[in-house]
Amino acid sequence: MNAPQSQAAQPRVAQSTILSPGKFWGLRRMADAGGRFKMLAVDQRPPIKNRVAEARGEDRPRYGDVRAVKRALMEALAPHASAVLADPTYALSDAMTVLAPHHGLVVTLEDSVFGEGGDGRLSKAIDDWSVSKIKRAGGDAVKVLTWYHPDQDAVSRQAQLDFTKQVGEACARYDIPFLLEMLLYPLAGDTGQTKDYVEQAGKRADHVLKTVETFAAPDYGVDVFKLESPVPAKEVPPPGDGATTALFEEMGRLAGRPWVMLSAGASQDAFRNVLHYAFEAGASGFLAGRAIWWDAFQHFPDMAAMATALSGPAADYMKELNALADAKACPWTRWFDDGAEGPLRPAGWESEWMQGAYDDLEGRL
Template sequence: MPLSAGKLWGMRRMADANGLFKMTAVDQRPPIKAAIAKHYGTDTAPYDDVAEFKRLLIETLQDKSTALLLDPHFAIPRGLPTLSPTKGLIVTLEDSIFEDTGKGRRSSPIDDWSVGKIKRMGGDAVKVLAWYRPDADPEMNRHQQDFTKRIGEACAKYDIPFLFELLVFPLDSDAHQTKDYVEMQGKRSDDVLKSVEEFAKPDYGVDVFKLESPVSAADVPGVGEGDWQAVQQTFDEMGRLAGRPWVMLSAGASKPAFRKILTHAYKAGASGYLAGRAIWLDAFGHFPDWSRIRDELSGDAGTYMDDLNALTDAEATPWHKHAVFGGEGEAFSPADASFRHTYGDI
């Protein structure tokens, strides 16, 4: 089924001319703020330092990106003048502060921020992250489901793509505990797969999934290495359950590990990546030496992106060729003068 006009335009804006997503995440808040605050020995990070790092990421990495994911706290106020108008603009909606009861996590939108504001400022897509575990407290899971449905409905109302990120997390009963934005140690593939299956239901209105590896990054061999076929089966199942275009997130994986993950994802039908720390974390380690950060972003990080982009060009599936569109992913309907009569008003 063809996409609505606004969603079609947003999907095209995020991708390259071949329909592939090579997207860089600059919206991270806790991983950046915490490291800067630790450097200064303070409880909070200076706004200017966080914002300058994000601005620098945009400046140095956008040429190799088809779109960038920005947050309204730091990246947009300081970085939007730097962002090329030829690049897609994805804007994050969820607050990085979440409620954790030990039995589940509750997400919420950033205060005074909305899908309508993202559309009004010229955003090409809305990104939302929701923590989810099928075995979490049912009440918490209902909250996460309702939260996601409301975002999906708003994205349909404002006719803008909904890019949805899922992450599993530890419950009190798990051995490994962390509230950091990193891959959960000891995660179970079934938890990832069942989460994707839930949010692939049409009620949620997801247009693109941003997914974590269903297998712990350290255990992903890369296509053609070791016992890769067993891992590939899990990725294949994730792609089948997603049922629409999807991209991989890096979740703090190392550069080599994330590349291996992508080889499996692309074989399973992924259309690209939306990654942050795998690309820029090594450079960030030189904070507060801005000159050295810039050099590494322009050097090693750029070279790494060249490699990821070449892999994406060679092996990823263009988003519009996904089976969900029945060969009409790029079709505009109705393709005649009746469009203005049938296209809905807000």
């Protein structure tokens, strides 16, 4: 395994005694053999649904179209991924048959339609969907997007904190990894106010860092962070800028556990720059969608042309990101390496899970 390139990329050891068997196994399933996350996101709903309706010239997207698009994305690109993030409404049932047995399966919990309260967005779970159902469906991890802004009104901010904490508690109860994504958004008076699922234009780095610091508290039970760039992606300079390096290193320090980068609809060139800085700062990979497949998706409703573009330029770009991760990303196991001899193993297996079985066996021998 390749060592991280900077001192900041050497993660602090703080979690070697709290990695339960279920979370240990889920993290292994999400990563490749080298411990790097190369994850494909196909759980996007408004961006895909809106584009499908627009391409058809219709007011509402057809369910079959959205499902067919997501299946095509998985068929072409999942072979290059360590895991796939799928939503239960359109993608999960096809993921069950499209994904190979070695693929990890991360499943979305949150509804794409967020509520609004005061000056803040309110996340909620999909109706009749839960952490326990994701576990029963064979998911290897639970993903949640929590909209958050440090300056949103106090009531909506507390609602977001409470929602996230409840999910973390449920993931601990069902012993499944919790992958948390946080996204800033423009408040009512901000320039570029929008409800679209896009990166906030002109976002402030201190807002991103404060958000990471908030959810890194143990109350929320986060196992892996899916983070946005502290700098708007299109403004991230080519590798080597000292100020940008410092921001990414601080973000990794605040995360304090394995973290990956999201693309948030960034261009391919911009996302490549983002990953250079992230991997230097200790990120363990990426969980990305639109940066990889958005250009190919523009061929819809010509599914044959879309499939050609997915298996060609989109797949080539994903292979490039994988190679970059192999060269620079920090294996997730480094966060749990306490220097002891032997491979990383889940904590508490014999003492908490199996002691009763051992006692019973000894009693019968």
